Amino acid sequence: MSVEWNSKDLLGLDELSAGEISLILDTARAFKGVGQRNLKKVPALRGKTLVNFFVEPSTRTRTSFEIAAMRLSADVVNISASVSSLKKGESLKDTALNLQALHADIIVLRHSSPGASRFLASRLDSSIINAGDGAHEHPTQGLLDVFTMREHFGDIKGLRVAIVGDILFSRVARSNVHALVKLGADVTLVGPTTLVPKSLECLGAKVSHRIDDVLESTDVINLLRIQHERQRKEYFPSLGEYTSLFGLTKARAARLKPKCLVMHPGPINRGVEIDSDVADGSQSVILEQVSNGIAVRMAVLYLCGGGAGVS
């Protein structure tokens, strides 16, 4: 199978084929070695300018993109919403046109509006990398999660993956589901009926409202951050009730298969969706996910920046 990458942008995983997703993962595998060397730098994007344009706060994703870009020898500029002109009433379109006029080759965009990265991609010649657009997609997070699973299990096909939490408002869940379903995994979305409505089955995943039903059979359990403060209060009554119904407590973790991976995109709420000891336990790969994020983002920047990929 010979797949070529021919897009300047990465906007979401819904629109990618299984082959394109595998190409990114294979390329990331090759780049992972760079981070383990003494000299953690390759010249792939030397002379290119990358702008981290974050219109919504983020520390880990922005830092990860920044490190990835630096390892590829790109020049990096960070712009965040608090200092950018968006606060002064300039439109997203105008701000982006200005970035292009400043010769930004790659713009990494984090924005609260679904479709914001597509909005830019269709108007600019610069490469646009979606670093999270509202509840729509967070493709590099989905890729790094799948990459981590692949590192442990070799193949995604037939893998049983449970994603637990606020799926309705989660871009991480959407990107995970798209990639996993395309690669042949058996995905179950778990959470309260209000946050995991049956309509999510249209994405190709199963829906469950009982975490206890999936614990013993799943190969991966991916826990999403629950943000009650940002939710409208009608979705669930309290964090305490959420934890009692859906939290990965010690008792629940004891029922997982020994090889089951415990994942979380971060930042974690210890004691809410995941018990503190379980987060630090032997089955947890939460920090491995963070490290793998750099390799995956290097692969994405490399491919969208014009690299040929690794087969």
Added chain:
Amino acid sequence: MEKITKITNGRIIDPASGRNEIGDVWICDGKISTSAPDTSSEAEVIDAAGLVVAPGLIDLHVHLREPGQSHKETIASGTMAAAAGGFTSVVCMPNTSPVADSPSVIRWIHERAEQVAHVNVFCTGAITKGLAGEELAPIGSMVKAGIVAITDDGHCVQSHEVMRRALEYARMFDLPLLDHCQDYSLVADGIMHEGEWSVRLGLQGWPRIGEELIVSRNILLAELCDAPVHCQHLTSGGSVDLIRQARARGVKISGEVCPHHITLTDATLRDFDSNYKMNPPLRTQQDIDLLLGGIADGTIDILASDHAPHANYEKEVEIDQAPFGILGLETEFGLFCDTLIHKTKTIDLPRLIALLTINPARLLKLDRGTLAHGAPADITIIDPNLDWTVDRDASHSLSRNTPYHGTELRGRAVRTIVAGNTVWKLDA
């Protein structure tokens, strides 16, 4: 000397009288005459061979944006778009700036229309002050200023008590109430149909029940107050069922449907193009089929555009921040004719003309929408088989927010006559 015009050889379709025949229509001093006037004046002759001669089309749901939003549209540009779409009368919505909730604003619009409008402009007044849904606007004073209906369009009166009193009060003037049916608590920040596509795109859903609940409320209040309520821009198949059942037991409830809600589905938002963002939203093929069923059996007996111009820079923003709505007047007849007559064969041409002429005229008690002897000579000449392509850059509107650019349609108005004067005709 009298001005005489003779429209000859066309197929005259006048649903109000049931007339449907090849013949001549005479215009004498701005009035329709069904026979040759007894005069020596020489008549201007319009040859309508192969064309349909219909009463001037009426659109009872239009945003002309003046006063206050003249960067989107003006009374002059909006009525020119109406003329180019075959409409001789438009009914403008009160969500202007200032809101049309006082006789002074109504009078201002009438005076402005008198000076610049290309077609007849009828005004609606707000139900509540500032469209806030709380206190009744001075409805009686606005009736004296000439409003033809009340509506808070763009907003929906949430208080059932306020709605009940508005209906009771309007009944005193025999004044119809038009309602934009949207339950705020159920819809919240919804921007597209709640369904597979909202789930996939991560956009907030606007569920059908947000419309159906208010349609139900309106049916019960119309029954209680024995007063007419007209439900604007219906989108949900469930709303059609509710109205069908209510009408069967004699409730004074009616509904309108817009072209976009029977030609486009929620899947069109897949690329986050704000030209597909409307309120209420585009729904599913299943809803389209049920809306067509309602049009076919007469449950829905009025069609309208919800012409809603917005400047490019307002629409060209993040999808959740873009304003709702699209242009409608110039594509409306083509879309209805193409969809209802040619593609789905839902109704025939006389019925389509009725839904765009005498039916809205009856609801709003306008002395229009007919080719009866002595009626104002508002006439639309139609080529129901003309193939044409929508060109947004040829629009007479000040705005360009249409999703139909490049769409091929069959059926178009070719000449628009208001009070005996041709205000627009298609370049041959």
